[in-house]
Amino acid sequence: MDVLQFLADGFVSALQWKNLLFAFVGVLIGTAVGVLPGIGPMSGVALLIPVTATLTSGQDPDSAATSAIILLAGVYYGAMYGGSTTSILLNTPGESSSVVTTLDGYQMARQGRAGSALSIAAIGSFIAGIVSLIGLVLLAQPLSEIAIRFGPAEYFSLMLLGLAAVSGLASKSMTKALIMTVVGLLIATIGMDNVSGVARFTYDIPVLYTGLEFLTVAVGLFALGEVFKTILHRDYMNGEVVKVGRVRPTRQDLKDSAGPIARGSLLGFFIGVLPGAGATLASFFSYIMEKKLSRHPEKFGKGAIEGVAAPESANNASSGGAMIPLLTLGIPGSGTTAILMGALIMYNVQPGPLLFEDNPEIAWGLIASMFIGNLMLLILNMPLVKVFAKIIETPPKYLLPIIVAISVFGVYAVQYTTFDLLLLIGCGIAGYFLVQNDYPLAPLVLGLVLGPMIENNMRRALTGSNGDFSIFLTKPISLAFLLIAVLWLIVPLLLKLRGKKVLISEEG
Amino acid sequence: MNTRHRKWSSFALAALSAVVLTACSSGGGSGSSDNYPSKPIVVVAPSGAGGGWDKTARSLTKVLGESKLVEKTMTVENKPGGGGAVFMAEYATQDTKNPYRLFVSSPPILINNLKKEGNTPYGYKDTTPLAQLTKDFGAIVVSVDSKYSDIQSLMADLKADPTKITFAGGSAPGSMDHLISVLPAFKAGIDPKSVKYVSYDGGGEAIAALLGGNADVIGTDISSASEYLKAGKVKVLGITASERLGGDFKDIPTIKESGIDAEFTIWRGVFGPKEMKDNEKAYWAEKLKALNESEAWKKELAANSWEPEFKGSEDFSKFLGEQEVLIKEMLTALGMAK
Numbered sequence: 124m125d126v127l128q129f130l131a132d133g134f135v136s137a138l139q140w141k142n143l144l145f146a147f148v149g150v151l152i153g154t155a156v157g158v159l160p161g162i163g164p165m166s167g168v169a170l171l172i173p174v175t176a177t178l179t180s181g182q183d184p185d186s187a188a189t190s191a192i193i194l195l196a197g198v199y200y201g202a203m204y205g206g207s208t209t210s211i212l213l214n215t216p217g218e219s220s221s222v223v224t225t226l227d228g229y230q231m232a233r234q235g236r237a238g239s240a241l242s243i244a245a246i247g248s249f250i251a252g253i254v255s256l257i258g259l260v261l262l263a264q265p266l267s268e269i270a271i272r273f274g275p276a277e278y279f280s281l282m283l284l285g286l287a288a289v290s291g292l293a294s295k296s297m298t299k300a301l302i303m304t305v306v307g308l309l310i311a312t313i314g315m316d317n318v319s320g321v322a323r324f325t326y327d328i329p330v331l332y333t334g335l336e337f338l339t340v341a342v343g344l345f346a347l348g349e350v351f352k353t354i355l356h357r358d359y360m361n362g363e364v365v366k367v368g369r370v371r372p373t374r375q376d377l378k379d380s381a382g383p384i385a386r387g388s389l390l391g392f393f394i395g396v397l398p399g400a401g402a403t404l405a406s407f408f409s410y411i412m413e414k415k416l417s418r419h420p421e422k423f424g425k426g427a428i429e430g431v432a433a434p435e436s437a438n439n440a441s442s443g444g445a446m447i448p449l450l451t452l453g454i455p456g457s458g459t460t461a462i463l464m465g466a467l468i469m470y471n472v473q474p475g476p477l478l479f480e481d482n483p484e485i486a487w488g489l490i491a492s493m494f495i496g497n498l499m500l501l502i503l504n505m506p507l508v509k510v511f512a513k514i515i516e517t518p519p520k521y522l523l524p525i526i527v528a529i530s531v532f533g534v535y536a537v538q539y540t541t542f543d544l545l546l547l548i549g550c551g552i553a554g555y556f557l558v559q560n561d562y563p564l565a566p567l568v569l570g571l572v573l574g575p576m577i578e579n580n581m582r583r584a585l586t587g588s589n590g591d592f593s594i595f596l597t598k599p600i601s602l603a604f605l606l607i608a609v610l611w612l613i614v615p616l617l618l619k620l621r622g623k624k625v626l627i628s629e630e631g
Numbered sequence: 632m633n634t635r636h637r638k639w640s641s642f643a644l645a646a647l648s649a650v651v652l653t654a655c656s657s658g659g660g661s662g663s664s665d666n667y668p669s670k671p672i673v674v675v676a677p678s679g680a681g682g683g684w685d686k687t688a689r690s691l692t693k694v695l696g697e698s699k700l701v702e703k704t705m706t707v708e709n710k711p712g713g714g715g716a717v718f719m720a721e722y723a724t725q726d727t728k729n730p731y732r733l734f735v736s737s738p739p740i741l742i743n744n745l746k747k748e749g750n751t752p753y754g755y756k757d758t759t760p761l762a763q764l765t766k767d768f769g770a771i772v773v774s775v776d777s778k779y780s781d782i783q784s785l786m787a788d789l790k791a792d793p794t795k796i797t798f799a800g801g802s803a804p805g806s807m808d809h810l811i812s813v814l815p816a817f818k819a820g821i822d823p824k825s826v827k828y829v830s831y832d833g834g835g836e837a838i839a840a841l842l843g844g845n846a847d848v849i850g851t852d853i854s855s856a857s858e859y860l861k862a863g864k865v866k867v868l869g870i871t872a873s874e875r876l877g878g879d880f881k882d883i884p885t886i887k888e889s890g891i892d893a894e895f896t897i898w899r900g901v902f903g904p905k906e907m908k909d910n911e912k913a914y915w916a917e918k919l920k921a922l923n924e925s926e927a928w929k930k931e932l933a934a935n936s937w938e939p940e941f942k943g944s945e946d947f948s949k950f951l952g953e954q955e956v957l958i959k960e961m962l963t964a965l966g967m968a969k
Contacts, residue, residue: 173689271843273843274843317832318830320749320803320804320805320967325749329751332714332716332749333711333714333717398839452838452839453835454835454838454839477862586797587845587846589794589827
């Protein structure tokens, strides 16, 4: 039987009414999980494992496993759809992959274009979901072979490229963007070093052993920083409530978003395939790429719809890509897929090289249900946009306490420590002063994500090569990334020297 | 990133259990001795949801509750941070007399207490070990097209030039995968410090590195390697058990057979607070023994591919003492002991 035959069988299984119901419940809960700040896809999936076990307990083992995994995967990509909502409306990223969406999404909302931003996020997520599923069906085997060849040297060079691209997140001054990047990298060194096992900057305080939690920092900087600004600058005194405006995107919006969605989908899919890279990087990279490609890079950060379309497509596409190493190799590429894998194992289904041979009906049933689930999400989300968009019409005197409450609740529920609450408030205050002085926040957050990956992969590569740095140049993929990174930095400088006006020279 | 993200999984669970917990933990420690347990019981998994500790805690509470062995409500609480160190710091100081808070642990409770970096001053001696429930063994695994097919040839090459062979594992140096990786070398008389060990974020990434040719050997546990073994992707050169396992693993030699005395058990067990009254200890001795003999527990073990191994409180404490000596010896050889 060929792939299409398998896929057709998968649809037969996924289209059974009970599996349709499971998929619907999954994406519905997923949307809610994504919308609620703090509760990320991982927690949503983990929470539902025992629930699905009860729901499917009457069925035979194979169909129980299929139904359960359909529901859980629905939560996973449903949360990716919903994750943009609070980023756009409240400047509060619900999970790490939505941080970059706040940059332009929140600005759009303030300009009364929340409806457009939310619908573009939903449409982009849908297209990206479908693109990545087609990729999953056609390219799963060859891509998984390539993905495991991706060693520490290749990861290092890819991350270095990401760091070089950080200029794409600068608003006015490159220097300030670089300062923030370095601060992010420094903060990232706190905790147990995973390569040497040495504790750094922990001062024997156990709470610091695992480092500063990424989301605490991000929510503090973005959400609380914005709240403090609104209060201190008495923005709310104007009494001018932001209007929702039109809900559907304009023709121009759609036209502007087409390219970013297409590119974001592809980029997100390929980054998602790499174990350990994940949705956060996918969204950052696609945002930076769009800014670089755009003819109007100055619009980014001020409410450019491309800045919402690209990262939202990319993070959704990466969730499809991440299914490849999970299903073909049994290697979870992200925290959420690790939980999904745990769920499959509970049903005595072992994801891995034998899954497609031993349990084709489960693997293909899942893939088929993801097509259906994505369609459901689009249909579910478009009417919801109107409802959610109303949130920003809430007067600030109610809205601000709500933002503070959900930030505090979200952080405490994960970390269970008052330390993280203090960190949250500290980051909020820092965020306020940084933004006041034009220091961009996104490079700090990116530095925090990239820091450990750059460092660990560099040292893994060097341990393997016995300290020989040429490993980064002798591996072709690694070399290619390094060359692109160098060009990325040098080309604008050359252009500047030849008198061309480029964005990077703005600081003068 | 995995480790960072793993913490997120506890999220919603935490939100749920927080509600339950505030209700039941408030009067902790004051339980009168005769009618123990008189209140709901919390079993802590000192990690996020989804990992081994969490799954053990959930299976344990599920079976004890459903089979009515324990009449009081049992809930699981996730307490992530510092590989269990955050939880231990709190438990060993604030819950020493609270018999309504138990927890699940495994070798890291010994390792964290003995190693220099990321040390926690609290170890198993600050608790009451109640019972060991499961066991697993370390495995030395190579890719199927590796030139090594037995542990001796690997050790011979390692002895000749340790810079040529890269070991990998899913946890930081000084933790479990690293100890498993260097154990055979150490016992074969090779300086464990000379063994090149690369740590990845979790066992999945380590297997990926092995399959992709970015590592030559990985140290892991046999249950994680089994699917790759069945698929013909890897060879298991040896396991750290005292005798061969059954079933799918019957053809895998123990490292001991090769004349290298490397034994290491990855146990999982239940612990209580340090100061437990005799009747409380007796209560759990009886209930956990009954659990171990119940059909429901056997099914739960099979569903998770866990090997049963039961030790009561006394045997378990003695066993922990022996394991502590072994781990201390290895960490000292690695220069990583406290």
